[in-house]
Amino acid sequence: MKILVCIKQVPDSAQIRVHPVTNTIMRQGVPTIINPYDLFALEEALRLRDKFGGEVTVLTMGPPMAADSLRKALAIGADRAVLLTDRSFAGSDTLATTYALAQAIRKIQEVFGAPDVVFAGKQTIDGDTAQVGPGVAKRLDLLQLTYVSKIDSCDPQKGEIIVERRAEGGVQVLRTRLPCLITMLEGTNEIRRGAIDDSLRAARAEIVTWSAKDAGIADLSKCGLKGSPTIVKKVFAPTPRSERATLIEPAKTAAESADGLVGAIFAKKASLESDMAKLASGS
Amino acid sequence: MIDEKFDAIVIGAGMAGNAAAYTMASRGLKVLQLERGEYPGSKNVQGGILYADMLEKIIPNFREEAPLERHLVEQRFWMMTDRSHTALQYRSDDFNEEKPNRYTIVRSQFDRWFSRETQAQGAIVISETTVTELVRDAYGKVIGVQTDRRGGTIFADVVVIAEGVNGLLGTRAGLRETPKAEHVALAVKEMHFLPRETIEARFNLHGDEGVVIEAAGTISRGMTGMGFVYTNKESISVGMGCLVSDFAGATETPYGLLERFKSHPSIKPLLEGSEVKEYAAHLIPEGGFKAIPELFGDGWVVAGDAAQLNNAIHREGSNLAMTSGRLAAEAIFQIKSRREPMTKQNLALYKKTLDESFVVKDLKKYKDMPALLHTQAKNYFLAYPTLLSNAMESYLRVDGTPKLEKEKATLRSFVKERSWTGLFGDAVRLARAWR
């Protein structure tokens, strides 16, 4: 099986700071990581490969530094890495991103063979849109399975796959044909630790690096800022909630504190008491 | 198992490890470097001041690319009581030179850069991998390492141990003893972020100029330790460290001390309005010359903090680490060039060059200092700062008391606290240890 995984390098949001005056992101020194959601996709891809043979290619669009994330994916166990990097991609919104990624996947198809499954993460922690997956699927005319919690079965020979997909009030069990695009739900598997030889291989691996031209992207007007219909007009810090929490003074005993807290909760919102009484009585 | 064999394996991607790996790789050796952190620098802590000279000897043009924060133009030493500080301050425009001598750095960034450079020289660096054991042959010669990853053992002609102060691996392998509690300090440190304009205004800085404050006194509650404030571009590093042995008997916690240091009236305004993002705790080897363990053996050498090469009196560590790493690498390269084996006898070359360098010479100079400060902590960190502060206050306060009376009272306070012989002894001891 040929499997492709789209991963994105993102700033570790735990360490992001906002300049208090200019309201810009202070990226200096903020370490980058593989978008955590993408690791669930990568692990699922590796499992399919381990089961059916074949190879896993990871693809990212980003600055040259994004090669670090690709190398990391190789060290985890991916077989090949493609970095799509070009100044003309700067400022891409999701539509422009999906255009570039889809073109690159077409090129990958040409050079390394057509993927049976394309994986993406559910969403990124910086863009946080969950659109790039569906967008890429649409552009490549791939069947789309988002929020997949489990791959029940896959038959590369028959070109068929059955997955469980999270819907709002339950789980859909869907059967579709390969090739398809899957976005994996978080918490569905645990990313493996590569072996030491994976790391050695990753450290030495040649990362396939393509510019827009290399990837066969002719129409640069569809890329980057130019190709992005959305425009960020304003970036600002959220107004901090004016009041901090009302603090209940702890009493002498835990029991008294607890009574005080429960009283304060219901004093703040009276309707909660009857709602919770119903819930507590199991009705 | 990995079939291929490396010329050298370096354990750790801190200052010593990077210096060693860079030096060997740039001379064409086949180097594998293993780092336990998520990436080089992710776990490393330093105040931190980078001493340019020692890095220049490894990467001459480092200033062009390295993530340097500010070059230092001013040093403040503060003797503190709970409400005051008495300062010795030095600032000179001479430090605004073309190639400044000292910079503040943020280790997580700096180490990442250093590692990138090392990789550019051809070294292979693998992160998130902990070396769990040294592998020896039947004769006890170290021939490789075992890691915590699948696929186990990797072989090399020589292993450079640069695992930092904890040195679990080295102690486990029986190469040295666990550092004694009175030979290591525990430091806690926070990064306080502020807009660079604010930092520059608060510290009277222009452009990339920087300041260091080092503070000692009652803030350490009678323990051997000190506090520090370092200016970075958009953050201030604030920390506090004390000997581990002192914490053992004390009710004070490192974090408690730091909290108090931060709320000291002289420190608090410097940090006002900042956003705290990083909190780190790390050990510093402070045993000095007498604590240096065996530095080399059959198939191995040890460098940096792992070898206790740290000058606590001058707060120098990274430069000793870099220098020892480089010297180890140069020794290995020489032996390799002569096509000789990495025996203990041959690797003695490392110790020889290290002994001739400032590293061992400086540590030798202060060989009695650690013990002195440890045994006399109450005097140096509680009594004297308080006496000094009282003296300063009395000197400056104009309240109608005749000056002569004031001076007498001050002198009496010193004698009462420490007695004449005590004062004399403290001075002699200090001078002797400093010599």
Added chain:
Amino acid sequence: MSDATAAPAQSRANQKKELPEHFRDYKHVWVFIEQERGEVHPVSFELLGAGRKLADKLGVELAGVVLGAPGEGTRAAVKEAFHHGADLAYLVEDHVLADYRNEPYSKALTQLVDAHKPEILLLGATTLGRDLAGSVATTLLTGLTADCTELAVDTDGSLAATRPTFGGSLLCTIYTLNYRPQMATVRPRQMPMPERDATREGRIVPFKADLDEELIVTKILKYIPDRESSKTNLAFADVIVAGGLGLQSAENFQLVRNLATTLGAEFGGSRPLVQKGWIGSDRQIGQTGKTIRPKLYIAAGISGAIQHRVGVEGADMIVAINTDKNAPIFDFAHLGIVTDAIRLLPALTDAFRGRLSPHARDRLAS
């Protein structure tokens, strides 16, 4: 928005509206009415409330878009759309649309947009809404602002969609100036629920989409509703008790479970607990875990890191128990108590049990 937010290009931020001729007849505000198994997702009503305001401001009509199988449920959804503020409803009835699948839904919605040309198209940021919106926007080659928390109409009539970025540390306002429709998805429980008016009616515009079950590749083999599975359902729970590292041990976490059991609530925790194996990953709350919107959220020994915060901010009431009065959780909790959770939790369980038991309530009533 992936990179645009990272580097808002100054020049583009000042870009003027120059709507191409062929987009000028795109009019009206549409809200996609999401229904699953005959039940309308409440976010659709919230969107009708927000859409109403936009439509009034623009002086245009508000339409609900209802896709589904012919029958009662679909018709009821149309009625509810009117009751919640829609002037008209586009109704696409087809057996192929019985249950949500991306292929037929995105086809039908795209065809409908091409035929009736809305100026603004809003969907809920649910698993369905996000799945659909991404496909439709890409097919239509227009902009889509995901996960908005605020919608407004600018002076020149453009949709100003505000959304969090970088894990909630910043907000940005995004425009789709020169493309139509302007699409946005909005998180559930972000907008207030509008008043339902059962007397309100509207007109139905039926639309025949070109769909053929034969040509739809993806088949639904089964649907397992959550209430029939033992799966945790944090996302929809009304009361959630959660613990963090402050509980100090897996044993102490039992105190959180006990309280949850007493309350008939769900329990969850911060990410480190999942990493330590104290709780399963399906119980992680926060950015890389579940986003929750309960009526009451009790957080015991959780510091309130930004990644946790973004997952719980939608709760009506957040109650924090933490020993550190400076813990960031007190910045966004509504009620707090600075005390040891390990000691407080058992007492709290007793206190709630006393207060909520039928016995106590009878006494209260009399």
